[in-house]
Amino acid sequence: MDSSLDGTSRGDKELVSETLRVESKLFYLDLKENGRGRYLKISEKGNNRERSTIIVPSSGIPWFVELFHYYAAASDGGSLVNKELPIENKVFFFDVGENPRGKFLRVSESGAGPRGRSSLIIPSGGAGLTGWASFRDTLSRILAAEGQWSGQAMPAMEHPSFQDPGSVAGSQKVVGPGPSPPALVSAENGSQILRVGQKRFFLDPGANHRGQFVRITEVRRARVGGLAVTSNRKKIVW
Structure with missing residues (x-):
């Protein structure tokens, strides 16, 4: 797949579409396909900020699932580490923050495209971190559907592009397969x-x-x- 998935076009084919509400925000998760490959488009629509979108190459979807599993599993009060996920020609940053409304997870995309860095702000959903858990579950369904389209139906942990799920947890900051070679x-x-x-x-x-x-x-x-x-x-x- 070409690593320059920095945007979408009208000719792209939509394979799976999910809508998720977390507190006052709506998130749209669309698995799409074009001549360069498959990708996941995640958009956020809130009341107090403009619509924001990130584009995740298909090879990054299982890593997103596992990272959201890592953050959603911290409801027992354990400390969380901010993570960086290099995928192809992009880097995704996962940063935990807190404001008067509660905890949130900022997921930012930094790529080679003209948009520069784009970010989503995902509320935790309260003490049980149900918002992050719902996001994880939605991503898991999309990953399973992507596997069916690829003829490789399997759990996220066994996805062929997901090599070392254990590396997501712990103090390691940079996770994932790394950027594409020159x-x-x-x-x-x-x-x-x-x-x-x-x-x-x-x-x-x-x-x-x-x-x-x-x-x-x-x-x-x-x-x-x-x-x-x-x-x-x-x-x-x-």
Whole structure:
């Protein structure tokens, strides 16, 4: 699956849709599919903030299930650790907070897309953390449905992309399979695109009266930076 799932389009096929109310907020969880693969779109609609959406690659769904299980299981008063989940070219941050209305879990997505960081704020649901538990159960149903679409119906703990569920609990901050390795792909215009973590670099060879060069352009959020490397200063291997 392409790691640039930073948005959706009208042509995407909806496979599963769930709506969940937690206290005064509504959450929409939609499992969708397009030519690049499957993904989970989670949107929050509340009274006091604009609608917010995060996009989770399908490989991250079992990790979301286990992370919500970790947070929902803390109703006995145990301490919770904020977590980071690198998935493909994104990083998801799970941060526990508290305000006069009670505990909440902020789930933020930081990716390579133009939206930058987007976040959901999920109330705990009270002393029993029923809001987080309901979120976990909804994610579990979606994971089971995703397995059926893939022909791999199985519990979340046995999902093929879920390698070490025990690593979610405890003091370890960073969990999950980690980011995708660097990848070099060709664009339609002949440019080479190097994806490294959350960054994209465009490599364009050229020539002028001084000789050959390669222009390296970094695209990150709304900023664009460029660098030209001449061939007589550094050997370029394609």
